[in-house]
Amino acid sequence: VTPLQHSLVSVVSVRASGLDAGLEQFLDGTADAVSDSRPFSQVRVDAAADFGQRLSRDPSLRGDVAATALAFWLRRGHLEQLSATASHQVPGEVRVPVGRVFHIAPSNVDTLFLYSWVVAFLAGNFNVVRLSRAAGELAARLLDHLSATFEDFPKLGAENVFITYGHDDEVTSACSQWCTCRIVWGGSDTVAAIRKVELNPHAVERVFPTKFSYGVFNASSYLAADTRHVDQNLFGDIVMFDQATCASPHLIAWIGRQTEYSAAVEKVARGLSAVAVRRGYEIDASIPLYRLGRAFEYVAKSEGRCEIRDEYPPFLHIREPDSAGLNRVTCGGGLIRHVRFDTLTQVAELARPEDQTIVHFGFGREELVRFAAAAGARGVDRVVRVGAALAFEPLWDGEDLIHVVTRSVRVSG
Amino acid sequence: VTLDALIADLWAMPPYGLPYAAKTRLLAGILAALTRHHYSACPPYRAMVDAAFAGVDALSSATPLEALPFVPTSLFKSVELRSVPEAEVLKVLTSSGTTGQAVSRVYLDRHTARLQSIALVKLMNHFIGGRRRPMIVVDSPGVIKDRHSYSARGAGILGMLQFGTRPVYALKDDLSLDVEVLQEYSASHAGEPILLFGFTFIIWEKLIGELQRRNIRLNLRGGVLFHSGGWKKLKDKFVTNMDFRNAATDWLGVASVVNFYGMVEQVGSVFFENPAGFLQAPLFSEIIIRDPRTLRTVPDGVPGLVQVLSCLPRSYPGHSLLTEDVGVVRGRDHVASGMGGTYFELLGRLPTAEIRGCSDTFAA
Numbered sequence: 001v002t003p004l005q006h007s008l009v010s011v012v013s014v015r016a017s018g019l020d021a022g023l024e025q026f027l028d029g030t031a032d033a034v035s036d037s038r039p040f041s042q043v044r045v046d047a048a049a050d051f052g053q054r055l056s057r058d059p060s061l062r063g064d065v066a067a068t069a070l071a072f073w074l075r076r077g078h079l080e081q082l083s084a085t086a087s088h089q090v091p092g093e094v095r096v097p098v099g100r101v102f103h104i105a106p107s108n109v110d111t112l113f114l115y116s117w118v119v120a121f122l123a124g125n126f127n128v129v130r131l132s133r134a135a136g137e138l139a140a141r142l143l144d145h146l147s148a149t150f151e152d153f154p155k156l157g158a159e160n161v162f163i164t165y166g167h168d169d170e171v172t173s174a175c176s177q178w179c180t181c182r183i184v185w186g187g188s189d190t191v192a193a194i195r196k197v198e199l200n201p202h203a204v205e206r207v208f209p210t211k212f213s214y215g216v217f218n219a220s221s222y223l224a225a226d227t228r229h230v231d232q233n234l235f236g237d238i239v240m241f242d243q244a245t246c247a248s249p250h251l252i253a254w255i256g257r258q259t260e261y262s263a264a265v266e267k268v269a270r271g272l273s274a275v276a277v278r279r280g281y282e283i284d285a286s287i288p289l290y291r292l293g294r295a296f297e298y299v300a301k302s303e304g305r306c307e308i309r310d311e312y313p314p315f316l317h318i319r320e321p322d323s324a325g326l327n328r329v330t331c332g333g334g335l336i337r338h339v340r341f342d343t344l345t346q347v348a349e350l351a352r353p354e355d356q357t358i359v360h361f362g363f364g365r366e367e368l369v370r371f372a373a374a375a376g377a378r379g380v381d382r383v384v385r386v387g388a389a390l391a392f393e394p395l396w397d398g399e400d401l402i403h404v405v406t407r408s409v410r411v412s413g
Numbered sequence: 414v415t416l417d418a419l420i421a422d423l424w425a426m427p428p429y430g431l432p433y434a435a436k437t438r439l440l441a442g443i444l445a446a447l448t449r450h451h452y453s454a455c456p457p458y459r460a461m462v463d464a465a466f467a468g469v470d471a472l473s474s475a476t477p478l479e480a481l482p483f484v485p486t487s488l489f490k491s492v493e494l495r496s497v498p499e500a501e502v503l504k505v506l507t508s509s510g511t512t513g514q515a516v517s518r519v520y521l522d523r524h525t526a527r528l529q530s531i532a533l534v535k536l537m538n539h540f541i542g543g544r545r546r547p548m549i550v551v552d553s554p555g556v557i558k559d560r561h562s563y564s565a566r567g568a569g570i571l572g573m574l575q576f577g578t579r580p581v582y583a584l585k586d587d588l589s590l591d592v593e594v595l596q597e598y599s600a601s602h603a604g605e606p607i608l609l610f611g612f613t614f615i616i617w618e619k620l621i622g623e624l625q626r627r628n629i630r631l632n633l634r635g636g637v638l639f640h641s642g643g644w645k646k647l648k649d650k651f652v653t654n655m656d657f658r659n660a661a662t663d664w665l666g667v668a669s670v671v672n673f674y675g676m677v678e679q680v681g682s683v684f685f686e687n688p689a690g691f692l693q694a695p696l697f698s699e700i701i702i703r704d705p706r707t708l709r710t711v712p713d714g715v716p717g718l719v720q721v722l723s724c725l726p727r728s729y730p731g732h733s734l735l736t737e738d739v740g741v742v743r744g745r746d747h748v749a750s751g752m753g754g755t756y757f758e759l760l761g762r763l764p765t766a767e768i769r770g771c772s773d774t775f776a777a
Binding site: 282283284285286287288289290291292293295296297299300301302305306307308310313314318333 | 457458460461463464465484485487488491492705706707708718735737763764765766
């Protein structure tokens with residue numbers, strides 16, 4: 001056997017052998033094993049909640065929005081609720097773990113690999129999590145806390161490995177043969193690259209290709225409302241992870257008349273700027289020039305007259321001409337495009353398979369359900385209130401992650 | 414008054430002959446007219462000016478320079494910016510910059526190429542007089558082989574070649590030093606005012622460095638070394654402009670060393686060093702410093718992004734560009750050398766914007 005070339009960020013287990021042989025040994029040792037601790041058992045919830053507590057107690061993570069959101073998501077009450085829902089017994093069916101999950105995490109969201117992992121962990125699986133080599137300091141810090149947690153839960157810890165490696169098909173292949181479920185985050189290029197690596201015929205796969213996300217706002221409702229809170233929520237949706245996640249909105253589709261549209265764009269631009277001032281948000285100095293270049297490129301290649309508005313820092317706004325459609329160009333770093341439609345139905349008709357999260361403001365419940373059905377049929381995955389764009393839910397890209405990492409076994413008497 | 418008449422006024426004056434205030438008044442008229450010219454001749458440029466600067470209707474010769482529309486240099490990589498029909502393009506200059514794969518494309522017609530050449534001649538006359546000189550190009554001859562499409566390096570060399578006679582190349586095609594050629598040339602032109610030109614890092618690594626390794630000192634007394642091309646690699650090695658000057662004087666024996674700042678998007682309107690070591694804006698160009706976060710102008714002495722203005726670009730809208738270079742204005746009108754105009758210092762380059770996209774897991 002050729003020794004696998006890899007480096008382990010952190011083996012969350014205490015093993016007799018050295019780190020280098022660790023992965024191979026882990027794969028061999030777990031290939032036909034089943035965990036002693038049942039899916040969604042108390043001890044699994046305890047371990048995950050303990051990890052969450054460590055995060056919320058760490059003063060160095062307090063300012064980090066992503067870590068705070070993760071810690072909040074990992075609170076005991078939420079985990080128990082999640083587990084209770086997931087382990088709900090359906091007559092004639094038994095829910096079991098898929099067994100061995102291979103996660104390939106994206107590099108742009110330092111916390112996402114943990115959401116993916118926690119769900120699979122709670123469900124009772126063995127896990128190999130591949131982190132990007134670009135994973136930042138935050139990821140390392142989070143793994144430190146996870147290691148600490150598993151000092152108290154050594155048996156469970158030994159069932160999980162976190163690794164990082166470059167373009168190494170050998171490692172990917174070994175893990176893909178080992179697993180019964182492969183979860184690929186990180187965009188269409190990654191999905192294409194990983195799909196070339198053969199998967200164990202008995203394994204299932206869930207991929208998360210590149211997605212586009214935006215907002216639908218009712219212009220007249222927005223103009224009529226006190227929008228301080230909305231602006232704050234929208235601000236969070238946009239600035240988290242530099243507006244570079246699949247769920248980050250890049251465009252606001254305004255439903256309303258021309259005059260309302262103009263006033264609403266003005267109001268939201270001013271409102272977002274005010275939130276930035278209140279929060280003392282400062283943009284990275286490398287971004288505005290880059291962003292302006294991308295905005296200029298966008299208008300140079302657009303039909304019809306766009307308007308670039310730079311007087312509301314730290315964001316750059318592009319007001320697109322009427323009926324400009326839904327262009328799915330993204331930039332990140334706080335470039336927000338605006339476009340007007342007469343009705344929500346028009347937006348729904350433009351939905352496409354790459355559309356993921358739509359944040360909404362100012363519509364009634366029934367209107368939204370109709371919209372979700374019409375847009376969803378073409379591809380949208382989530383229609384959520386503004387502020388919840390990046391809130392991780394097991395129901396992601398249209399599929400419940402819990403269903404991905406578990407199977408139902410039919411029993412009949 | 415036509416643009417050409419306005420430019421002719423410029424040619425009538427020495428390149429550093431006007432004080433800042435008077436020069437600014439002259440430039441304002443020319444640059445406003447150039448902006449209108451490109452606005453009507455280049456549709457993508459028009460779209461940008463309409464979108465970000467509300468068009469050109471309000472522009473006049475009274476418009477302050479900082480209120481003129483500008484374009485980030487990166488646009489030459491992503492959009493075809495041309496103000497003449499394709500058939501009139503004489504040559505295309507290309508440069509990869511530091512950002513990686515994308516290549517800038519700058520379209521020159523005969524007229525713009527001529528303006529660039531006149532400007533460079535005026536500037537060089539100021540430093541070395543009107544006579545052509547024996548010349549050593551510190552590069553390999555291969556850089557200028559293709560005569561229709563040039564790299565930034567090739568374009569720079571080609572521009573300088575017009576000031577030399579019987580030029581030789583100091584480097585072989587593999588960029589190794591051709592010591593024999595160099596020694597022979599310096600012996601046969603002993604004491605003559607030789608002109609040397611090359612890119613800063615190449616001179617440092619391939620010429621000075623190699624001479625040091627072999628412990629060979631050249632005696633090019635009377636020679637002038639012009640060099641350009643960015644300090645990043647030398648900064649990484651903690652080499653300052655002063656170190657460079659000293660080493661060049663020591664190992665080449667040249668009488669003077671002149672650094673300059675220029676870019677493929679504005680060939681001809683280059684910023685040469687004044688005797689104090691600051692880069693000096695000549696008559697037909699100007700710089701403005703902007704805050705990288707707000708892109709608004711900053712007071713003199715405060716570092717920021719360098720915006721370069723030039724009266725020369727006619728076949729492409731490159732007369733007002735916001736670069737990724739970071740610099741600081743050190744003063745207006747250099748009294749000691751009698752050189753009029755803004756002088757400044759380059760401090761480095763803006764770091765590349767790192768917005769990690771969703772689709773980069775495995776590439777990382």
